[in-house]
Amino acid sequence: MPAISGAASGSRARSDTSGLNNETHLPTKQPSSQPDPRLSGPYGDQERPSSSEPAPAQRPGAALPVKTENDSCRPAGFPRSYRLRNANQFRAVFNEARRASDQNFTLLGRCNDKNHARLGLAISVKSAGGAVCRNRVKRAARESFRLLGGDISSVDVVVMARRGIDKKTSAQMRASLDKLFRSISRKCAKS
RNA sequence: GGAGUCGGCCAGGCAGUCGCGGCGCAUUAUUGUGCCGAGGAAAGUCCGGGCUCCGCAGGGCAGGGUGCCAGGUAACGCCUGGGAGGCGUGAGCCUACGGAAAGUGCCACAGAAAAAAUACCGCCUAAGCAUCUUCGGAUGCCGGUAAGGGUGAAAAGGUGCGGUAAGAGCGCACCGCGCGGGUGGCAACAUGCCGCGGCACGGUAAACCCCACCCGGAGCAAGACCAAAUAGGGGGGCAGGCGGCCUUGUGCCGCAGCGCGCGGCCCGCGCGUGUCCCCGGGUAGGUUGCUUGAGGCGCAUGGCGACAUGCGACCCAGAUGAAUGGCUGCCCACGACAGAACCCGGCUUAACGGCCGGCUCCCACU
Numbered sequence: 001m002p003a004i005s006g007a008a009s010g011s012r013a014r015s016d017t018s019g020l021n022n023e024t025h026l027p028t029k030q031p032s033s034q035p036d037p038r039l040s041g042p043y044g045d046q047e048r049p050s051s052s053e054p055a056p057a058q059r060p061g062a063a064l065p066v067k068t069e070n071d072s073c074r075p076a077g078f079p080r081s082y083r084l085r086n087a088n089q090f091r092a093v094f095n096e097a098r099r100a101s102d103q104n105f106t107l108l109g110r111c112n113d114k115n116h117a118r119l120g121l122a123i124s125v126k127s128a129g130g131a132v133c134r135n136r137v138k139r140a141a142r143e144s145f146r147l148l149g150g151d152i153s154s155v156d157v158v159v160m161a162r163r164g165i166d167k168k169t170s171a172q173m174r175a176s177l178d179k180l181f182r183s184i185s186r187k188c189a190k191s
Numbered sequence: 192g193g194a195g196u197c198g199g200c201c202a203g204g205c206a207g208u209c210g211c212g213g214c215g216c217a218u219u220a221u222u223g224u225g226c227c228g229a230g231g232a233a234a235g236u237c238c239g240g241g242c243u244c245c246g247c248a249g250g251g252c253a254g255g256g257u258g259c260c261a262g263g264u265a266a267c268g269c270c271u272g273g274g275a276g277g278c279g280u281g282a283g284c285c286u287a288c289g290g291a292a293a294g295u296g297c298c299a300c301a302g303a304a305a306a307a308a309u310a311c312c313g314c315c316u317a318a319g320c321a322u323c324u325u326c327g328g329a330u331g332c333c334g335g336u337a338a339g340g341g342u343g344a345a346a347a348g349g350u351g352c353g354g355u356a357a358g359a360g361c362g363c364a365c366c367g368c369g370c371g372g373g374u375g376g377c378a379a380c381a382u383g384c385c386g387c388g389g390c391a392c393g394g395u396a397a398a399c400c401c402c403a404c405c406c407g408g409a410g411c412a413a414g415a416c417c418a419a420a421u422a423g424g425g426g427g428g429c430a431g432g433c434g435g436c437c438u439u440g441u442g443c444c445g446c447a448g449c450g451c452g453c454g455g456c457c458c459g460c461g462c463g464u465g466u467c468c469c470c471g472g473g474u475a476g477g478u479u480g481c482u483u484g485a486g487g488c489g490c491a492u493g494g495c496g497a498c499a500u501g502c503g504a505c506c507c508a509g510a511u512g513a514a515u516g517g518c519u520g521c522c523c524a525c526g527a528c529a530g531a532a533c534c535c536g537g538c539u540u541a542a543c544g545g546c547c548g549g550c551u552c553c554c555a556c557u
Contacts, residue, residue: 078210084512086476120512131234131530135516139211143517146210158512170517 078146084120084156093120093158100183104165104176108158109184117152117185119145122160129166137161140170144177152181155188 084090097108112118121138128134141159145152165173 086512088475090512122512132528135530138513139516143210147517174517 078119078142082116082118084118084158089118089156090120090122090158093156097158098184098187100180100187101162102176102180104162104168104173105180106160106162107180107184108160109155109188111188112154112156114154116150116154117145118156120156120158122158124161127161127163127165133166136170137165137173140173141177144174144181148178148181152185153189155185157181157184 084093093108093110097110100107100109119142121141123134123137123141125131125134128137145157159177168176
């Protein structure tokens with residue numbers, strides 16, 4: 001049962017993404033017809049590929065170049081290995097840190113032996129003025145770090161928020177963070 | 192149409208693109224792909240449970256909680272229905288709503304008197320005493336009085352008639368109140384019923400207290416498992432010069448040896464004893480607990496209802512330095528309060544707005 005449904009959903013997915021280019025109303029219909037494959041498995045499998053027959057020829061050509069462009073511009077992912085994961089790693093940064101700060105944030109940085117930067121967040125609920133704002137700050141920091149990508153040299157960075165951060169817009173945070181990430185990266189690279 | 196009231200629901204939408212967490216599948220050690228991914232309060236942590244560990248014969252005391260009645264529930268301080276009292280024209284809403292003849296305390300100020308009360312003003316009286324007298328009487332004391340005034344949150348039923356020196360449940364009628372009975376109701380309670388009593392010994396129990404019922408403690412950083420490095424603990428194997436002692440041993444003691452320290456050196460003194468293996472405790476770290484549940488949804492049945500029972504299909508966050516987002520475009524009513532951390536049931540607090548339904552009042556029209 002799981003194997004069949006998996007194969008069915010895989011083929012259906014291919015038709016989804018290809019269909020988007022041609023017909024805009026198709027994806028809105030899709031959720032309503034979802035239970036179909038489960039109830040009548042064999043029939044659903046037959047119908048799907050036939051309806052979206054011309055699509056597969058277009059797709060590989062259109063999709064792949066976009067992806068390679070993204071990879072060359074920026075390694076924009078943010079996997080676990082790019083984060084500080086435990087207390088020892090944080091302590092190491094706090095003990096011998098170079099700092100960069102403005103009115104919004106304080107960043108602590110320390111060279112690491114990896115070939116990429118790592119990010120740690122030390123933002124208290126108290127300084128952010130509530131859990132919702134704290135999440136907003138953390139997301140801004142991650143996003144800024146992610147989009148800068150390879151522009152930051154191989155340092156471990158801890159981001160700390162300063163009081164009054166809850167009054168700032170997300171755009172203000174991002175601008176501030178972008179500058180500080182570059183700054184801390186430069187300072188650590190020199191030493 | 193306007194105003195109000197009660198209940199339920201929603202919490203910007205759509206598309207593209209770049210990302211994040213979990214699970215499945217494929218590939219395989221890196222990716223691809225599909226599905227899912229915050230709330231009505233996730234909050235405050237104020238109650239009640241589940242779960243976990245610790246404690247525990249039984250009973251009592253202390254301490255805490257609850258407090259009209261009946262039902263619902265795993266349980267509750269919650270919910271439903273009912274009663275009583277209060278507010279509102281009404282729909283409706285509000286109530287910490289057991290006991291004040293078990294006892295103790297308190298009732299400020301004002302007031303004459305604050306609880307089996309009291310005579311300040313007033314009213315009445317002329318028997319007695321005193322003074323005055325125009326000899327009619329007047330005034331004071333003594334005495335009667337709770338109708339009137341004044342004080343207070345509260346002054347010991349109300350109205351009327353009789354009654355009286357003036358008055359008074361002193362008597363009577365009606366109203367009110369209390370007690371007993373009957374009747375209705377499971378009960379709280381009600382009572383156009385019957386009888387009795389002239390009629391309350393006020394209030395306060397979020398004052399002590401009394402009565403009834405309930406309550407062991409700590410919490411997922413609970414608890415369980417795996418377990419590096421370092422130091423230390425226990426056991427064993429191998430290596431170990433000389434002497435002594437006996438309990439004859441894998442023993443103990445001393446000396447020598449080696450290393451380190453004191454010292455310029457010797458003597459001397461102090462400290463320590465090699466290597467390998469195993470065991471258990473345990474730290475960092477990791478795994479688990481961790482999401483299928485008193486689960487929501489639909490239908491049927493029972494019930495006024497909270498809810499219960501049966502059947503059907505469904506899987507709907509599970510992170511752990513902590514995911515649920517960024518950017519772009521379009522639309523509109525221009526988007527409040529706010530972010531899961533073991534899980535449920537409530538309560539409380541926060542908050543921009545919208546939708547649906549029941550009911551009430553007012554206005555207009557037919």
